[in-house]
Amino acid sequence: MEYDFDFSFSGELREEETSAYDKEDDISDIVRMYLDEVRRYRLLSSADELTLAKQVELGNEEARQRLIKANLRLVIAVAKRYRRAYKTVTFLDLIQEGNLGLFKAVEKFDWRKGYKFSTYATWWIRQGVTRALTNQSRTIRVPGPMVEMMMKYQRTVRRIRQNTSVMPSLEDIAGEMGISVEKVSAIQAAYHQVLSIDKVIDHEDKQAKKILLGDCIADTSAVSPMEEVSRRLLADKIRSILADIPERYRRILEMRYGLYDAVPGTLTEVGEKFGLTGERVRQILAEMEAKIRLDKRVESLKEWIS
Template identity: 45%
Template sequence: MKKNKKNPSTRLRAGKKTSRVVTSKNKSQGKKKIKNTKNPFRSGKKVKRKKATRSTKLRAGKKAKKRIKKTKAKAEAQSKEKKVSREDLISELVAQGKQRGFVTEDEIIHVIPDVEKDLETLESFYEKLESSGIKVVRSDEILKMETDKIASDHDKGKLKSQELLFAGHDTGGGPADLVQMYLKEIGRVNLLKAEEEVKLAKGIEKGDQASRQKLTEANLRLVVSIAKKYVGRSHNLSLLDLIQEGNIGLFRAVEKFDYRKGYKFSTYATWWIRQAITRALADQSRTIRIPVHMVETINKYTQVTRRLVQELGREPLPEEIAAEMSLEVDKIRHIQKISQETVSLETSVGDNDDDSVLGDFIEDTETVMPHQVASRKLLKNHVIEILDELSPREQKILKIRFGLEDGVTHTLEEVGQEFGVTRERIRQIEAKALEKIREHATIKKLKDY
């Protein structure tokens, strides 16, 4: 029987049908796979995941609670430390207020910086001040209080105004009486208003000496208030010296004041007064002068060192100070070296001033010890004994060549010029003389030196 041969077209149609069947089967299998992949979410696996998430949440919650407790404990510890330090500062300020009879508003703000948050602490602090009879004043009122006190003393007859001022005699109290007299005199001058300052400044521009003098005298109290802040920074400059240096800055401010910029004269003059006082401290406070910029660095170094001593309870290391000041360690060591105070060698040591001074306890490294002097004397005698075995010419050449007479050595050329021969001839004579010395019987004695 003959087999039916299929046409190519029929083969193509059959291939398409089979491919369609295969693709349809693949699609159906893919859908089943997708369904199968979805099924596990609907099965018990979802319950297991829920349990796992709940346990992790519980663990995370416990960890968060522990962290919160730790942060609360740290915050409480820090607050306790702040309270302790603040209580110490408050007690110190109250003690100072009892001695002086007043405290300033700036000091209260320094002790209690967060006034709005610590109202209870502020109220209790004011109650302590009231119970102790301590007044709260502004910083600018301190000078007025002192001048009023001096004026009241004058009214009672404790001071003589014009007689003491112009007589030029010592009152017995020393510099304190001079300061009181000066404060009394400058306290008589009334302060100026802004309009009066402008009027006087215009007069100064026209060359009016009376306006210059009036503006200067009205601001002398400002100089005193600024100079008081620098008392104690130098042993060489007293309060009167600082006031005089500040007055020089005030004169400079009077000359350069420009009323057209709208600032008060006191605001402008403050900077000139401070500049004059700090320059005087830098120039006159030390035996060896230190530049102004270095003085500021030393002051900052001193403040940082004191703060670190309080925080660490010990003297800070140079590395710690360098990290705090953002400087190199070598720079800190340089600051420590130049910030040392100079001390006189004539400073007395001990209770009896006439017995000993500081210079007696410092070793003199340049002084020769007695045993060294004796050793050198013996060495010299041995050398002379050996040189006596040489001829006079050889002795002189060696003495000049090695500086045995005056301690100054000479070259072969210089020795040759001295004897009128060449340097080669001097070298030959020197070598011959040294050979004789090496063969000398007592040469072994020199090995001990």
């Protein structure tokens, strides 16, 4: 089933739009705590967005995190509008899928085109939220390495709650796990989706046998949040291996093989970007690939690729 709601949401977000979200009676405690956490991050001006976008393009991780955190309220605003129209999916599910859309927007945003980041991000956030709706009828395939990450996440949350008696923030979990806040949010989305696989699906015949989400036929053409997270983690492992390569050559590799935006570039496109001939790009790639093959860490990628 397709969902095509048009809420005419411009991407503009005012402070008061999120200030009352946690006053609603049907919002769970964990969502209230998340809203409190998100409100700590100030909204950005257009000039701030432009500055951060330029820094993100240069690989500045701190700028990337700032751009993400400042737009988490935008995710909540979009998720709330869909929540009013379709209440079968939890608010938390919508937020988590919207966050994945926000991460994708940060990766793909091109500040040279002149539009605001928040306007651009709204489209990607909507894609994430609508995916949460269509995922109601999809079975879940969990990639092997993702299982380990989800188990580690579960242990970390349990340990922090036992020590502090409160639900840990995204940053608390990220600090304990040694990963970014972005990854924690993505793992949460994947973990929560797995927990929902035994959810009973509503249908008209109340006397009939219960139908579980896990009984439905999988949509093999779609990418689940867990597959998306696994790809991100694999990309991070690859980037750690590339860290020892000179920055210019590393960026050539990333563009050629689509490591940054999952869209591989041709030799000609890469050459035009870096002011090189296609042949010179090919030579650089051959040199760097030979160097990478000698790195012992390459062996650890097999479990992710198999």
